[in-house]
Amino acid sequence: MDKIRERINDFCSMTIKLVYIQLLWLTFTLLGVVIIGIGPATYAMFTVMRQWIRGNKEISIFKTFFHSFRSEFKESFFFGIIYLVGGIILFVDLIYVQSPLLKGFLIIISFLYTVSLLYIYPILVHYEWQSMIQKLKCSILFGLSYLQYTLMLIVALAVVYFVLFMYPGVLTFFGISIGSYMIMFMANQVFKRIEMEAGVNKGVQLNEPLIKGGDQA
Structure with a gap:
Protein backbone atom coordinates (compact mmCIF):
# COMPACT_ATOMS: atom_id res chain seq x y z
CA MET A 1 0.00 0.00 0.00
CA ASP A 2 2.84 2.37 0.88
CA LYS A 3 4.54 1.64 -2.45
CA ILE A 4 1.34 2.41 -4.34
CA ARG A 5 0.93 5.67 -2.43
CA GLU A 6 4.57 6.54 -3.11
CA ARG A 7 4.17 5.90 -6.84
CA ILE A 8 1.02 8.02 -6.95
CA ASN A 9 2.87 10.83 -5.17
CA ASP A 10 5.80 10.53 -7.59
CA PHE A 11 3.43 10.62 -10.55
CA CYS A 12 1.61 13.70 -9.24
CA SER A 13 4.90 15.42 -8.43
CA MET A 14 6.28 14.72 -11.91
CA THR A 15 3.04 15.92 -13.50
CA ILE A 16 3.26 19.24 -11.66
CA LYS A 17 6.92 19.60 -12.62
CA LEU A 18 6.16 18.98 -16.30
CA VAL A 19 3.42 21.61 -16.23
CA TYR A 20 5.76 24.06 -14.50
CA ILE A 21 8.62 23.54 -16.95
CA GLN A 22 6.23 24.00 -19.87
CA LEU A 23 4.99 27.27 -18.38
CA LEU A 24 8.59 28.43 -17.96
CA TRP A 25 9.39 27.46 -21.55
CA LEU A 26 6.33 29.29 -22.86
CA THR A 27 7.00 32.39 -20.73
CA PHE A 28 10.65 32.76 -21.72
CA THR A 29 9.85 32.01 -25.36
CA LEU A 30 7.24 34.77 -25.42
CA LEU A 31 9.55 37.16 -23.56
CA GLY A 32 11.95 36.68 -26.45
CA VAL A 33 9.15 37.36 -28.98
CA VAL A 34 9.34 33.66 -29.96
CA ILE A 35 12.13 34.07 -32.54
CA ILE A 36 14.69 35.26 -30.00
CA GLY A 37 13.45 33.23 -27.05
CA ILE A 38 12.61 29.80 -28.44
CA GLY A 39 16.19 28.54 -28.78
CA PRO A 40 17.43 29.57 -25.31
CA ALA A 41 14.16 28.49 -23.66
CA THR A 42 14.38 25.07 -25.32
CA TYR A 43 18.01 24.72 -24.24
CA ALA A 44 17.06 25.59 -20.65
CA MET A 45 14.21 23.08 -20.67
CA PHE A 46 16.47 20.28 -21.92
CA THR A 47 19.01 21.17 -19.23
CA VAL A 48 16.37 20.54 -16.57
CA MET A 49 15.24 17.32 -18.27
CA ARG A 50 18.82 16.05 -18.41
CA GLN A 51 19.26 16.63 -14.68
CA TRP A 52 16.05 14.74 -13.89
CA ILE A 53 16.89 11.81 -16.14
CA ARG A 54 20.39 11.51 -14.71
CA GLY A 55 19.05 11.30 -11.16
CA ASN A 56 19.15 14.92 -9.96
CA LYS A 57 15.43 15.25 -9.29
CA GLU A 58 15.64 17.72 -6.40
CA ILE A 59 17.23 20.59 -8.32
CA SER A 60 15.70 24.06 -8.26
CA ILE A 61 13.79 24.08 -11.53
CA PHE A 62 13.63 27.85 -11.94
CA LYS A 63 17.24 28.45 -10.90
CA THR A 64 18.53 25.75 -13.27
CA PHE A 65 16.28 26.94 -16.09
CA PHE A 66 17.17 30.62 -15.72
CA HIS A 67 20.91 29.99 -15.36
CA SER A 68 20.94 27.83 -18.51
CA PHE A 69 18.80 30.32 -20.43
CA ARG A 70 21.18 33.15 -19.61
CA SER A 71 24.57 31.41 -19.73
CA GLU A 72 24.11 29.70 -23.10
CA PHE A 73 21.90 32.32 -24.72
CA LYS A 74 24.02 33.09 -27.80
CA GLU A 75 24.67 29.55 -28.95
CA SER A 76 21.17 28.27 -28.23
CA PHE A 77 19.69 31.32 -29.99
CA PHE A 78 21.86 30.57 -33.03
CA PHE A 79 20.73 26.95 -33.21
CA GLY A 80 17.12 27.93 -32.56
CA ILE A 81 17.16 30.27 -35.56
CA ILE A 82 18.85 27.68 -37.79
CA TYR A 83 16.26 24.99 -37.07
CA LEU A 84 13.30 27.36 -37.08
CA VAL A 85 14.17 28.90 -40.45
CA GLY A 86 15.29 25.56 -41.89
CA GLY A 87 12.05 23.90 -40.84
CA ILE A 88 9.93 26.65 -42.36
CA ILE A 89 11.83 26.46 -45.66
CA LEU A 90 11.50 22.68 -45.84
CA PHE A 91 7.79 22.83 -44.98
CA VAL A 92 7.07 25.40 -47.70
CA ASP A 93 9.16 23.51 -50.27
CA LEU A 94 7.39 20.22 -49.53
CA ILE A 95 4.02 21.89 -50.10
CA TYR A 96 4.82 23.72 -53.32
CA VAL A 97 7.42 21.57 -55.10
CA GLN A 98 5.75 19.43 -57.78
CA SER A 99 8.67 17.50 -59.26
CA PRO A 100 8.62 13.89 -57.92
CA LEU A 101 12.42 13.71 -58.04
CA LEU A 102 12.89 16.96 -56.15
CA LYS A 103 10.14 16.06 -53.69
CA GLY A 104 11.85 12.74 -52.99
CA PHE A 105 15.09 14.61 -52.33
CA LEU A 106 13.27 16.99 -49.99
CA ILE A 107 11.77 14.07 -48.07
CA ILE A 108 15.25 12.67 -47.47
CA ILE A 109 16.49 16.09 -46.35
CA SER A 110 13.44 16.43 -44.09
CA PHE A 111 14.22 13.09 -42.45
CA LEU A 112 17.81 14.15 -41.79
CA TYR A 113 16.52 17.47 -40.47
CA THR A 114 14.16 15.64 -38.10
CA VAL A 115 16.94 13.36 -36.86
CA SER A 116 19.21 16.34 -36.27
CA LEU A 117 16.44 18.28 -34.53
CA LEU A 118 15.80 15.39 -32.13
CA TYR A 119 19.42 15.19 -31.02
CA ILE A 120 20.80 18.73 -31.26
CA TYR A 121 19.52 20.07 -27.93
CA PRO A 122 20.40 16.92 -25.96
CA ILE A 123 23.90 17.23 -27.46
CA LEU A 124 24.10 20.93 -26.58
CA VAL A 125 23.21 20.34 -22.93
CA HIS A 126 25.33 17.19 -22.55
CA TYR A 127 28.61 17.77 -24.38
CA GLU A 128 31.12 20.61 -24.19
CA TRP A 129 32.43 20.54 -27.73
CA GLN A 130 33.37 24.01 -28.91
CA SER A 131 32.71 23.52 -32.63
CA MET A 132 29.15 24.24 -33.74
CA ILE A 133 29.78 22.28 -36.93
CA GLN A 134 30.76 19.26 -34.85
CA LYS A 135 27.55 19.52 -32.86
CA LEU A 136 25.46 19.71 -36.02
CA LYS A 137 27.34 16.81 -37.57
CA PHE A 162 -1.72 11.42 -31.55
CA VAL A 163 -3.31 10.80 -28.15
CA LEU A 164 -2.59 14.32 -26.89
CA PHE A 165 -4.19 15.95 -29.93
CA MET A 166 -7.40 14.18 -28.97
CA TYR A 167 -7.28 16.09 -25.67
CA PRO A 168 -6.29 19.69 -26.48
CA GLY A 169 -6.47 20.73 -22.83
CA VAL A 170 -3.81 18.20 -21.87
CA LEU A 171 -1.73 19.22 -24.89
CA THR A 172 -1.75 22.81 -23.64
CA PHE A 173 -0.11 21.85 -20.36
CA PHE A 174 2.18 19.00 -21.46
CA GLY A 175 2.63 19.32 -25.22
CA ILE A 176 6.22 20.56 -25.14
CA SER A 177 7.56 19.31 -21.83
CA ILE A 178 6.54 15.67 -22.23
CA GLY A 179 8.06 15.56 -25.72
CA SER A 180 11.33 17.06 -24.52
CA TYR A 181 11.47 14.54 -21.66
CA MET A 182 11.01 11.64 -24.07
CA ILE A 183 13.66 13.01 -26.43
CA MET A 184 16.17 13.60 -23.64
CA PHE A 185 15.49 10.16 -22.17
CA MET A 186 16.19 8.38 -25.44
CA ALA A 187 19.16 10.60 -26.26
CA ASN A 188 20.61 9.79 -22.85
CA GLN A 189 20.42 6.08 -23.71
CA VAL A 190 22.36 6.78 -26.89
CA PHE A 191 24.93 8.88 -25.02
CA LYS A 192 25.50 6.11 -22.48
CA ARG A 193 26.07 3.62 -25.28
CA ILE A 194 28.51 5.97 -26.98
CA GLU A 195 30.35 6.70 -23.72
CA MET A 196 30.62 3.00 -22.89
CA GLU A 197 31.92 2.16 -26.35
CA ALA A 198 34.37 5.08 -26.26
CA GLY A 199 35.64 4.15 -22.81
CA VAL A 200 34.47 7.33 -21.11
CA ASN A 201 32.22 5.70 -18.55
CA LYS A 202 32.97 6.31 -14.87
CA GLY A 203 34.96 9.47 -15.38
CA VAL A 204 37.32 8.54 -18.21
CA GLN A 205 37.04 11.22 -20.86
CA LEU A 206 38.04 11.63 -24.48
CA ASN A 207 40.61 14.15 -25.74
CA GLU A 208 38.17 17.04 -25.41
CA PRO A 209 36.25 18.04 -22.29
CA LEU A 210 33.29 15.82 -23.05
CA ILE A 211 30.50 15.74 -20.54
CA LYS A 212 29.01 18.85 -18.99
CA GLY A 213 28.72 19.30 -15.29
CA GLY A 214 30.93 16.33 -14.45
CA ASP A 215 27.89 14.12 -13.82
CA GLN A 216 28.44 11.00 -15.80
CA ALA A 217 25.85 8.81 -14.11
Missing part, protein backbone atom coordinates in the same frame (compact mmCIF):
# COMPACT_ATOMS: atom_id res chain seq x y z
CA CYS A 138 27.00 14.64 -34.47
CA SER A 139 23.28 15.37 -34.18
CA ILE A 140 22.85 13.52 -37.48
CA LEU A 141 25.62 10.96 -36.93
CA PHE A 142 24.32 9.86 -33.53
CA GLY A 143 20.76 9.56 -34.81
CA LEU A 144 21.75 7.46 -37.82
CA SER A 145 24.37 5.37 -35.99
CA TYR A 146 21.76 4.35 -33.42
CA LEU A 147 18.85 4.30 -35.82
CA GLN A 148 16.86 1.79 -33.76
CA TYR A 149 16.71 4.28 -30.88
CA THR A 150 15.83 7.11 -33.24
CA LEU A 151 13.00 5.19 -34.88
CA MET A 152 11.64 4.06 -31.51
CA LEU A 153 11.67 7.68 -30.38
CA ILE A 154 9.88 8.89 -33.51
CA VAL A 155 7.19 6.19 -33.16
CA ALA A 156 6.76 6.90 -29.43
CA LEU A 157 6.43 10.64 -30.06
CA ALA A 158 3.92 10.01 -32.86
CA VAL A 159 1.77 7.81 -30.60
CA VAL A 160 1.91 10.21 -27.64
CA TYR A 161 1.06 13.27 -29.73
Whole structure:
Protein backbone atom coordinates (compact mmCIF):
# COMPACT_ATOMS: atom_id res chain seq x y z
CA MET A 1 0.00 0.00 0.00
CA ASP A 2 2.84 2.37 0.88
CA LYS A 3 4.54 1.64 -2.45
CA ILE A 4 1.34 2.41 -4.34
CA ARG A 5 0.93 5.67 -2.43
CA GLU A 6 4.57 6.54 -3.11
CA ARG A 7 4.17 5.90 -6.84
CA ILE A 8 1.02 8.02 -6.95
CA ASN A 9 2.87 10.83 -5.17
CA ASP A 10 5.80 10.53 -7.59
CA PHE A 11 3.43 10.62 -10.55
CA CYS A 12 1.61 13.70 -9.24
CA SER A 13 4.90 15.42 -8.43
CA MET A 14 6.28 14.72 -11.91
CA THR A 15 3.04 15.92 -13.50
CA ILE A 16 3.26 19.24 -11.66
CA LYS A 17 6.92 19.60 -12.62
CA LEU A 18 6.16 18.98 -16.30
CA VAL A 19 3.42 21.61 -16.23
CA TYR A 20 5.76 24.06 -14.50
CA ILE A 21 8.62 23.54 -16.95
CA GLN A 22 6.23 24.00 -19.87
CA LEU A 23 4.99 27.27 -18.38
CA LEU A 24 8.59 28.43 -17.96
CA TRP A 25 9.39 27.46 -21.55
CA LEU A 26 6.33 29.29 -22.86
CA THR A 27 7.00 32.39 -20.73
CA PHE A 28 10.65 32.76 -21.72
CA THR A 29 9.85 32.01 -25.36
CA LEU A 30 7.24 34.77 -25.42
CA LEU A 31 9.55 37.16 -23.56
CA GLY A 32 11.95 36.68 -26.45
CA VAL A 33 9.15 37.36 -28.98
CA VAL A 34 9.34 33.66 -29.96
CA ILE A 35 12.13 34.07 -32.54
CA ILE A 36 14.69 35.26 -30.00
CA GLY A 37 13.45 33.23 -27.05
CA ILE A 38 12.61 29.80 -28.44
CA GLY A 39 16.19 28.54 -28.78
CA PRO A 40 17.43 29.57 -25.31
CA ALA A 41 14.16 28.49 -23.66
CA THR A 42 14.38 25.07 -25.32
CA TYR A 43 18.01 24.72 -24.24
CA ALA A 44 17.06 25.59 -20.65
CA MET A 45 14.21 23.08 -20.67
CA PHE A 46 16.47 20.28 -21.92
CA THR A 47 19.01 21.17 -19.23
CA VAL A 48 16.37 20.54 -16.57
CA MET A 49 15.24 17.32 -18.27
CA ARG A 50 18.82 16.05 -18.41
CA GLN A 51 19.26 16.63 -14.68
CA TRP A 52 16.05 14.74 -13.89
CA ILE A 53 16.89 11.81 -16.14
CA ARG A 54 20.39 11.51 -14.71
CA GLY A 55 19.05 11.30 -11.16
CA ASN A 56 19.15 14.92 -9.96
CA LYS A 57 15.43 15.25 -9.29
CA GLU A 58 15.64 17.72 -6.40
CA ILE A 59 17.23 20.59 -8.32
CA SER A 60 15.70 24.06 -8.26
CA ILE A 61 13.79 24.08 -11.53
CA PHE A 62 13.63 27.85 -11.94
CA LYS A 63 17.24 28.45 -10.90
CA THR A 64 18.53 25.75 -13.27
CA PHE A 65 16.28 26.94 -16.09
CA PHE A 66 17.17 30.62 -15.72
CA HIS A 67 20.91 29.99 -15.36
CA SER A 68 20.94 27.83 -18.51
CA PHE A 69 18.80 30.32 -20.43
CA ARG A 70 21.18 33.15 -19.61
CA SER A 71 24.57 31.41 -19.73
CA GLU A 72 24.11 29.70 -23.10
CA PHE A 73 21.90 32.32 -24.72
CA LYS A 74 24.02 33.09 -27.80
CA GLU A 75 24.67 29.55 -28.95
CA SER A 76 21.17 28.27 -28.23
CA PHE A 77 19.69 31.32 -29.99
CA PHE A 78 21.86 30.57 -33.03
CA PHE A 79 20.73 26.95 -33.21
CA GLY A 80 17.12 27.93 -32.56
CA ILE A 81 17.16 30.27 -35.56
CA ILE A 82 18.85 27.68 -37.79
CA TYR A 83 16.26 24.99 -37.07
CA LEU A 84 13.30 27.36 -37.08
CA VAL A 85 14.17 28.90 -40.45
CA GLY A 86 15.29 25.56 -41.89
CA GLY A 87 12.05 23.90 -40.84
CA ILE A 88 9.93 26.65 -42.36
CA ILE A 89 11.83 26.46 -45.66
CA LEU A 90 11.50 22.68 -45.84
CA PHE A 91 7.79 22.83 -44.98
CA VAL A 92 7.07 25.40 -47.70
CA ASP A 93 9.16 23.51 -50.27
CA LEU A 94 7.39 20.22 -49.53
CA ILE A 95 4.02 21.89 -50.10
CA TYR A 96 4.82 23.72 -53.32
CA VAL A 97 7.42 21.57 -55.10
CA GLN A 98 5.75 19.43 -57.78
CA SER A 99 8.67 17.50 -59.26
CA PRO A 100 8.62 13.89 -57.92
CA LEU A 101 12.42 13.71 -58.04
CA LEU A 102 12.89 16.96 -56.15
CA LYS A 103 10.14 16.06 -53.69
CA GLY A 104 11.85 12.74 -52.99
CA PHE A 105 15.09 14.61 -52.33
CA LEU A 106 13.27 16.99 -49.99
CA ILE A 107 11.77 14.07 -48.07
CA ILE A 108 15.25 12.67 -47.47
CA ILE A 109 16.49 16.09 -46.35
CA SER A 110 13.44 16.43 -44.09
CA PHE A 111 14.22 13.09 -42.45
CA LEU A 112 17.81 14.15 -41.79
CA TYR A 113 16.52 17.47 -40.47
CA THR A 114 14.16 15.64 -38.10
CA VAL A 115 16.94 13.36 -36.86
CA SER A 116 19.21 16.34 -36.27
CA LEU A 117 16.44 18.28 -34.53
CA LEU A 118 15.80 15.39 -32.13
CA TYR A 119 19.42 15.19 -31.02
CA ILE A 120 20.80 18.73 -31.26
CA TYR A 121 19.52 20.07 -27.93
CA PRO A 122 20.40 16.92 -25.96
CA ILE A 123 23.90 17.23 -27.46
CA LEU A 124 24.10 20.93 -26.58
CA VAL A 125 23.21 20.34 -22.93
CA HIS A 126 25.33 17.19 -22.55
CA TYR A 127 28.61 17.77 -24.38
CA GLU A 128 31.12 20.61 -24.19
CA TRP A 129 32.43 20.54 -27.73
CA GLN A 130 33.37 24.01 -28.91
CA SER A 131 32.71 23.52 -32.63
CA MET A 132 29.15 24.24 -33.74
CA ILE A 133 29.78 22.28 -36.93
CA GLN A 134 30.76 19.26 -34.85
CA LYS A 135 27.55 19.52 -32.86
CA LEU A 136 25.46 19.71 -36.02
CA LYS A 137 27.34 16.81 -37.57
CA CYS A 138 27.00 14.64 -34.47
CA SER A 139 23.28 15.37 -34.18
CA ILE A 140 22.85 13.52 -37.48
CA LEU A 141 25.62 10.96 -36.93
CA PHE A 142 24.32 9.86 -33.53
CA GLY A 143 20.76 9.56 -34.81
CA LEU A 144 21.75 7.46 -37.82
CA SER A 145 24.37 5.37 -35.99
CA TYR A 146 21.76 4.35 -33.42
CA LEU A 147 18.85 4.30 -35.82
CA GLN A 148 16.86 1.79 -33.76
CA TYR A 149 16.71 4.28 -30.88
CA THR A 150 15.83 7.11 -33.24
CA LEU A 151 13.00 5.19 -34.88
CA MET A 152 11.64 4.06 -31.51
CA LEU A 153 11.67 7.68 -30.38
CA ILE A 154 9.88 8.89 -33.51
CA VAL A 155 7.19 6.19 -33.16
CA ALA A 156 6.76 6.90 -29.43
CA LEU A 157 6.43 10.64 -30.06
CA ALA A 158 3.92 10.01 -32.86
CA VAL A 159 1.77 7.81 -30.60
CA VAL A 160 1.91 10.21 -27.64
CA TYR A 161 1.06 13.27 -29.73
CA PHE A 162 -1.72 11.42 -31.55
CA VAL A 163 -3.31 10.80 -28.15
CA LEU A 164 -2.59 14.32 -26.89
CA PHE A 165 -4.19 15.95 -29.93
CA MET A 166 -7.40 14.18 -28.97
CA TYR A 167 -7.28 16.09 -25.67
CA PRO A 168 -6.29 19.69 -26.48
CA GLY A 169 -6.47 20.73 -22.83
CA VAL A 170 -3.81 18.20 -21.87
CA LEU A 171 -1.73 19.22 -24.89
CA THR A 172 -1.75 22.81 -23.64
CA PHE A 173 -0.11 21.85 -20.36
CA PHE A 174 2.18 19.00 -21.46
CA GLY A 175 2.63 19.32 -25.22
CA ILE A 176 6.22 20.56 -25.14
CA SER A 177 7.56 19.31 -21.83
CA ILE A 178 6.54 15.67 -22.23
CA GLY A 179 8.06 15.56 -25.72
CA SER A 180 11.33 17.06 -24.52
CA TYR A 181 11.47 14.54 -21.66
CA MET A 182 11.01 11.64 -24.07
CA ILE A 183 13.66 13.01 -26.43
CA MET A 184 16.17 13.60 -23.64
CA PHE A 185 15.49 10.16 -22.17
CA MET A 186 16.19 8.38 -25.44
CA ALA A 187 19.16 10.60 -26.26
CA ASN A 188 20.61 9.79 -22.85
CA GLN A 189 20.42 6.08 -23.71
CA VAL A 190 22.36 6.78 -26.89
CA PHE A 191 24.93 8.88 -25.02
CA LYS A 192 25.50 6.11 -22.48
CA ARG A 193 26.07 3.62 -25.28
CA ILE A 194 28.51 5.97 -26.98
CA GLU A 195 30.35 6.70 -23.72
CA MET A 196 30.62 3.00 -22.89
CA GLU A 197 31.92 2.16 -26.35
CA ALA A 198 34.37 5.08 -26.26
CA GLY A 199 35.64 4.15 -22.81
CA VAL A 200 34.47 7.33 -21.11
CA ASN A 201 32.22 5.70 -18.55
CA LYS A 202 32.97 6.31 -14.87
CA GLY A 203 34.96 9.47 -15.38
CA VAL A 204 37.32 8.54 -18.21
CA GLN A 205 37.04 11.22 -20.86
CA LEU A 206 38.04 11.63 -24.48
CA ASN A 207 40.61 14.15 -25.74
CA GLU A 208 38.17 17.04 -25.41
CA PRO A 209 36.25 18.04 -22.29
CA LEU A 210 33.29 15.82 -23.05
CA ILE A 211 30.50 15.74 -20.54
CA LYS A 212 29.01 18.85 -18.99
CA GLY A 213 28.72 19.30 -15.29
CA GLY A 214 30.93 16.33 -14.45
CA ASP A 215 27.89 14.12 -13.82
CA GLN A 216 28.44 11.00 -15.80
CA ALA A 217 25.85 8.81 -14.11
